[in-house]
Amino acid sequence: MDCAPASVGSTLSWNTFLSRTSVSTLTCAIFSGRQSQSVHGLEDVIKAVGSLQLRRYRYEELAREETLGEGETYLVEKAVHGTTVFAVKHLKIRNTSDEKAFRRRLSAVTTEAQIMRHSPLRAHPNLPSVIGYGWNLRGQFIVPFLVVEYAPFGTFREYIQTFFPTLSGVEILLGDVASALAALHVCGIVHGDVKLDNVLVFPSWDRPAKALAKLTDFGHALILNDKSKKHGDGTVKYGGTMMWVKTYSVFTDEYKPLNLPCQQLQRARSDNSRLVPNRQNKDLEV
Numbered sequence: 531m532d533c534a535p536a537s538v539g540s541t542l543s544w545n546t547f548l549s550r551t552s553v554s555t556l557t558c559a560i561f562s563g564r565q566s567q568s569v570h571g572l573e574d575v576i577k578a579v580g581s582l583q584l585r586r587y588r589y590e591e592l593a594r595e596e597t598l599g600e601g602e603t604y605l606v607e608k609a610v611h612g613t614t615v616f617a618v619k620h621l622k623i624r625n626t627s628d629e630k631a632f633r634r635r636l637s638a639v640t641t642e643a644q645i646m647r648h649s650p651l652r653a654h655p656n657l658p659s660v661i662g663y664g665w666n667l668r669g670q671f672i673v674p675f676l677v678v679e680y681a682p683f684g685t686f687r688e689y690i691q692t693f694f695p696t697l698s699g700v701e702i703l704l705g706d707v708a709s710a711l712a713a714l715h716v717c718g719i720v721h722g723d724v725k726l727d728n729v730l731v732f733p734s735w736d737r738p739a740k741a742l743a744k745l746t747d748f749g750h751a752l753i754l755n756d757k758s759k760k761h762g763d764g765t766v767k768y769g770g771t772m773m774w775v776k777t778y779s780v781f782t783d784e785y786k787p788l789n790l791p792c793q794q795l796q797r798a799r800s801d802n803s804r805l806v807p808n809r810q811n812k813d814l815e816v
Contacts, residue, residue: 585663605619616661617681642747704788
């Protein structure tokens, strides 16, 4: 059974909607393992993402402006279509000789798109939207890409280093991340990689922090309802390791990384209660 996306515009109203929903009704929020299809090749990625009722963008329609970042799975670029600015996440296809790693990257694309399109999560203010998809021909390869929201303030790390927010502002944004995690957990999803670089910051002038944080990068999330990854002894395969499926423990552990940046950022305060930029210190890594 599918849930319709909640018609809400703030974290408070989304959480209120959640708290007023019965437990039996919330079963429709669970992200099913059936939604995560087997991916064996690039064509499977295109098929899976294409089934999500997203707009397809032709590669040549997007005016690419600059590279925003690069990780294990994606190269992310800023791009413009008409008057709208997007972020385009291009799948990296280097080193396809490692078939296991390549398939893992392919699965990450479909998992991310499916989570972002999961109907109970679409309206959550602290989770970004996937807007479209497409592909580019690179030699003999079909290279898929996702079109997502562009974050004008960059990642949480970049925001801290550029805008010097107050500690109270940072704490508000950490609350945004916690709210996003709570929504994922209701749906049976463990993010698995909570850190400053996986949080995007958007302007929100009506808030005390003048900003809004959104948790991103779900490609390596753990789907607790995915029976294909469960074993008879109550463990589940995740990122090459085995972990016990103790949902309370798993969910609680997701919040622990939020403590570290808060403590470190508090130590970094200057006398005027503003954060000192820390471009060199890697101990902000979560």
